[in-house]
Amino acid sequence: MDISSVGGIFLGLLLLGGAILIGPTGFGAFIDIPSFFITCGGMFSALMIAYPMSAIKAIIPVGMKVIFGKAPDMGPLYKDVVDMAAIARRDGILALEERVGNLQNDFLKRGMQMMVDGNPPEVISAILNKDIENMESRHMQGSSLYKNMGGYAPAFGMVGTLIGLIQMLQDLSDPSALGIGMAVALITTLYGAFFANLFFIPMSNKLNERSAEEVLMKKMVLEGILSIHTGDSPRIVGDKMLVYLTPAERKAVAEGQGR
Amino acid sequence: MDISSVGGIFLGLLLLGGAILIGPTGFGAFIDIPSFFITCGGMFSALMIAYPMSAIKAIIPVGMKVIFGKAPDMGPLYKDVVDMAAIARRDGILALEERVGNLQNDFLKRGMQMMVDGNPPEVISAILNKDIENMESRHMQGSSLYKNMGGYAPAFGMVGTLIGLIQMLQDLSDPSALGIGMAVALITTLYGAFFANLFFIPMSNKLNERSAEEVLMKKMVLEGILSIHTGDSPRIVGDKMLVYLTPAERKAVAEGQGR
Amino acid sequence: MDISSVGGIFLGLLLLGGAILIGPTGFGAFIDIPSFFITCGGMFSALMIAYPMSAIKAIIPVGMKVIFGKAPDMGPLYKDVVDMAAIARRDGILALEERVGNLQNDFLKRGMQMMVDGNPPEVISAILNKDIENMESRHMQGSSLYKNMGGYAPAFGMVGTLIGLIQMLQDLSDPSALGIGMAVALITTLYGAFFANLFFIPMSNKLNERSAEEVLMKKMVLEGILSIHTGDSPRIVGDKMLVYLTPAERKAVAEGQGR
Amino acid sequence: MDISSVGGIFLGLLLLGGAILIGPTGFGAFIDIPSFFITCGGMFSALMIAYPMSAIKAIIPVGMKVIFGKAPDMGPLYKDVVDMAAIARRDGILALEERVGNLQNDFLKRGMQMMVDGNPPEVISAILNKDIENMESRHMQGSSLYKNMGGYAPAFGMVGTLIGLIQMLQDLSDPSALGIGMAVALITTLYGAFFANLFFIPMSNKLNERSAEEVLMKKMVLEGILSIHTGDSPRIVGDKMLVYLTPAERKAVAEGQGR
Amino acid sequence: MDISSVGGIFLGLLLLGGAILIGPTGFGAFIDIPSFFITCGGMFSALMIAYPMSAIKAIIPVGMKVIFGKAPDMGPLYKDVVDMAAIARRDGILALEERVGNLQNDFLKRGMQMMVDGNPPEVISAILNKDIENMESRHMQGSSLYKNMGGYAPAFGMVGTLIGLIQMLQDLSDPSALGIGMAVALITTLYGAFFANLFFIPMSNKLNERSAEEVLMKKMVLEGILSIHTGDSPRIVGDKMLVYLTPAERKAVAEGQGR
Secondary structure (H helix, E strand, C coil): CCHHHHHHHHHHHHHHHHHHHCCCCCHHHHCCHHHHHHHHHHHHHHHHHHCCHHHHHCHHHHHHHHHHCCCCCHHHHHHHHHHHHHHHHHHCHHHHHHHHHCCCCHHHHHHHHHHHCCCCHHHHHHHHHHHHHHHHHHHHHHHHHHHHHHHHHHHHHHHHHHHHHHHHHCCCCCHHHHHHHHHHHHHHHHHHHHHHHHHHHHHHHHHHHHHHHHHHHHHHHHHHHHHHHHCCCHHHHHHHHHCCCCHHHHHHHHHHHCC | CCHHHHHHHHHHHHHHHHHHHCCCCCHHHHCCHHHHHHHHHHHHHHHHHHCCHHHHHCHHHHHHHHHHCCCCCHHHHHHHHHHHHHHHHHHCHHHHHHHHHCCCCHHHHHHHHHHHCCCCHHHHHHHHHHHHHHHHHHHHHHHHHHHHHHHHHHHHHHHHHHHHHHHHHCCCCCHHHHHHHHHHHHHHHHHHHHHHHHHHHHHHHHHHHHHHHHHHHHHHHHHHHHHHHHCCCHHHHHHHHHCCCCHHHHHHHHHHHCC | CCHHHHHHHHHHHHHHHHHHHCCCCCHHHHCCHHHHHHHHHHHHHHHHHHCCHHHHHCHHHHHHHHHHCCCCCHHHHHHHHHHHHHHHHHHCHHHHHHHHHCCCCHHHHHHHHHHHCCCCHHHHHHHHHHHHHHHHHHHHHHHHHHHHHHHHHHHHHHHHHHHHHHHHHCCCCCHHHHHHHHHHHHHHHHHHHHHHHHHHHHHHHHHHHHHHHHHHHHHHHHHHHHHHHHCCCHHHHHHHHHCCCCHHHHHHHHHHHCC | CCHHHHHHHHHHHHHHHHHHHCCCCCHHHHCCHHHHHHHHHHHHHHHHHHCCHHHHHCHHHHHHHHHHCCCCCHHHHHHHHHHHHHHHHHHCHHHHHHHHHCCCCHHHHHHHHHHHCCCCHHHHHHHHHHHHHHHHHHHHHHHHHHHHHHHHHHHHHHHHHHHHHHHHHCCCCCHHHHHHHHHHHHHHHHHHHHHHHHHHHHHHHHHHHHHHHHHHHHHHHHHHHHHHHHCCCHHHHHHHHHCCCCHHHHHHHHHHHCC | CCHHHHHHHHHHHHHHHHHHHCCCCCHHHHCCHHHHHHHHHHHHHHHHHHCCHHHHHCHHHHHHHHHHCCCCCHHHHHHHHHHHHHHHHHHCHHHHHHHHHCCCCHHHHHHHHHHHCCCCHHHHHHHHHHHHHHHHHHHHHHHHHHHHHHHHHHHHHHHHHHHHHHHHHCCCCCHHHHHHHHHHHHHHHHHHHHHHHHHHHHHHHHHHHHHHHHHHHHHHHHHHHHHHHHCCCHHHHHHHHHCCCCHHHHHHHHHHHCC
């Protein structure tokens, strides 16, 4: 669970909901089903035209990642690789076989297995780098999808407001209805601005942050695997991986290892 | 037929049309022929000034691709190349001659024919890479055309609204006509925003997605052809091509081949 | 004459002019000399501050290129180079001397003359590539000038509307004058949006397209010249140049040559 | 203390506060707690969704840097490195050991320590360059955070204004309340524009400037360390570092050294 | 004196001033001291927060360059370098010593002095290239400063208009005061749009153009110096420098030299 995302969604709904509740009209004036269909339905239609079906199906699972995703835990990975470097140094790479089977991290496991299977480092590097690249471009599609949602939602909000205004302007005979008509017309613009700025655009950004963290983690692991393959000492393997950590993570790792 | 595109167009028209139909004015208030001419005619005039005639003629065929285009089917291509790799390994490249004649995919056929004709790999690679590059830049022109349509349509929508406002403001003596005049003036802005956001901008994006898929397919095929030329085993030829596939496609290919 | 540009300008004026004519006010309401001076004069003043005098003087000639320019005709150039390749193959490079004097295309003539004069290929390549680069950056200045015109015109349109609004708001005592004042204020915004979207922005784009065509033509010619210098057969010289052509041009060239 | 930042904040508050005070309404009309919660609370919620918790926690400390940060003082650093170059030239690198312990600048100290410890130059260069890169990307996250604050604040300002307008339009029966309602609705837009343009966007820019200065300082120091390692004369070490200084700093350094 | 800049400023003030003068209100309605303080003072405060003090102090001198700067005169520089190439060819590089002392252009003088002092070409090239790079980044800061002024001015214009609107809306009881209040509120927006579009944004562009010219001049000079160092003939030195000139400058140079 991403506490920051969940907290942000909760706080945003609370604050904006509160601002509406203490106002003179209550919630009722802000709920309008046709306005919702124009804004979100229009946005969804545009997305279907803009993206292949496979990307459309990924909207929900990708969105879930913003709420349930968490940053990869670099410390244990660092420790695992350094431990295996010590074993490889002492007993040779083949001695890692058993240990590899128990690894939690798929990427590390796959890379170590390739090494134990006797693949040369350039092959391991090429395949795992391509894997990282592929993951990045998949992530980018997900994040660009949410960014586009953040563009289409206000656009269809404006389309809805224009429709409402044109309808309202056809009959100006009843001034008291004018305000209500105008208010309803503005609701689609509000929906578009609200969904885009509180959900879609920030979610697109969080997806980018998550992707960057995962890329960094995989690059650190790959660096470690290739370093073990070269026959580096555990200390050098660790130093090569440390540069991928933030100062805070470095300190945590150092404490965890008594270094 | 691109189900996603067709579904999106259908859904968008349904939702926005429905929102208008349940409104107080019906469709009539939203149909105005001069407004259509200002918005779409102005947009089309600007496109004619902005692009050479050849690009203007391509507007309709390029647009059709959004509706009728489909993603290239990577599985059979993968299988074809791996099969030919096995033949080439066993009986030599010349043994592929007959098989090449029956290939469905033009790009694969052309590349294999060049190989069978005895061209060196650097020539095949140079010519096919230039072909991919040319295709990309042609696709990009098509997609930029639709992107520009998505920019000019709202711009001329605004020009139309300004014309309507200026006409309306010349005579404010009849307040009841004011609303109608204003409504008509806003219709061009609505047309521009509607066409741009429901059609042109998403279509430009889908054209980019389609182009990327086709480039990936051709790059995979080229990788395979060059791998056969090098004399790689069918297994290695396949592995080199696999990295161009998404995880889902890889699984499909693996199942289709019993790997 | 660029039929597409001329047609676009004609069509745009026709449609927007027609929309005004069938309106209730006629043309008179849309013509206001001070508004024209604010919008176009302000734009021109900003351009003078933004660019050196040499670029300002080029506004008209560069604009003329949009109307009178035409795409370079690649076919005859292709044929000329291939013919000369045949002569050079048969009788040596010096045999081209007479032919070179009669060449129409300046760039081809200059390159061939350098070859006949005995300059080494790296010198020819360096000088002609620098020539292409210089041409591109000159073209880019022209196109950026029109793009900036497309930005300053609406900006000064808005400045004019603000001036008009402030003047109008000083005296609200006569409601009937209010509409006219507001209409006049809006005319500068209309002028800015109209000139920018129907002329300046599309013209900037056409200038870019023209520049890209000319660059491609020169690159094809340079490729051919260097290929002749290397002593390639006419067939290979032709093949190396073909990759710079679109599929349609390739077909036209092939038909013209009975290939 | 960054005099420029503090002065700018002071001046901005003074001028805008003064403009409000001399107006007819006084401050009271511009203070509205719910508007503040919608604008800044909405912005903060969006940031929590957009960034990981670690970045959210850094908002205050990063902002403090704009006020309390100062440009690194290049002169003493230049002098320290040149002095050590003279010692190294005369007595060897090991003679620097004692001096290194007393260095103020952490980056310089760390680099010199690595040299004294006998690390080869490519290792020192790789580790210190990675350190500079890491610092830059940390700084960039901080500055992008403030840039995003400058985008979300006006966005939620607009959301707040839409909420206010919709509430106001529900009841137009009391015209005297209309103006107040509209004024309150506009306050969120004012808050958003004010915070973004006076604080968040300029602060993001200052953070970038600060980061660039620090990167330059570290690059100069690294250049000097590597130059000492190569065994360059103090004069050449100095010359290699001088190119990182502005003309003003060069003059100051030259005067300070009697060069 | 940059005639184009001065003419543009003069023309812009004349046209917009004239448009105001022939209007019904005269200049008085457009002058409002508090509005000026909000727009320009707010902009200046934001700049102080955004930039270090050294950049703020450079606003006036950098702006002066737009008015008093002029394009470097390439012809005499070209001639000087070619003349020195002839001397160096005939009598050796040391024979240039006296001539170097009389050179007008600082950059040329410094480069030639380094050559006469016996520095190897890679050192001269490295130092002078770094000098060009430094100059470019200093210029870029100046031009970005004016570009940011063109962004902050309209932003604070909008802030001022919001403040004015909120004040006006507090008391709608006197309709005649309404127009004046609204007019005053709009003046800050006018000021922001006017200063940004007539001064700051075009000036930023002119600064970029000036910088590009100066970079080109220095690159031409450096090319010439290195060519003399290599021992090239005056003709080749000239040819290497010619590619940095525009066609018009080349013709002027050719005529001036009787080539």
